[in-house]
Amino acid sequence: MENLRAVVYLSIFLSVMTYVCQGERSTENQLPSAPDEPTFGLELAEALQGLLDEADSRVGLSVEKKASVIPRCDVGERCAMKHGPRIGRLCDCLRGTACNTFFLRCY
Incomplete structure (x- = not known):
């Protein structure tokens, strides 16, 4: 019973300390904020669209070939x-x- 009480007190103490110390964090340790314009996402989307267009052109030929009747x-x-x-x-x-x-x- 005493072990359980000690664990509960310790968890409450750690929760309070975490809450108090959260405001004390320096800005050096924080991650940089994301830029307003997602330029990388646009470039990635354009590159992916180009790959999909090439894949569609190749797949279309192979499907036509497989669907043909044996002479x-x-x-x-x-x-x-x-x-x-x-x-x-x-x-x-x-x-x-x-x-x-x-x-x-x-x-």
Whole structure:
């Protein structure tokens, strides 16, 4: 019980001292005030807008490329390409034909 009372008295004492000493602080230790005109913020916003415009122009091309339809291959044409253990599709075979994974041609 005495420990609790000592903690309460100590916290009240420290609170009062903090309140009293707050007015005694020197202006040297305070942070400088912000300028009236946020010039750095405007420059940053313009630079960010330029980056976003460049990114939009690059993203538009890649989206158009991905949204395109795979071209059709005739019978006997090359329909795929082997990249090591993987096979990449070059075109889609016509209806009724399939891409042979050994010869990589439509049959």
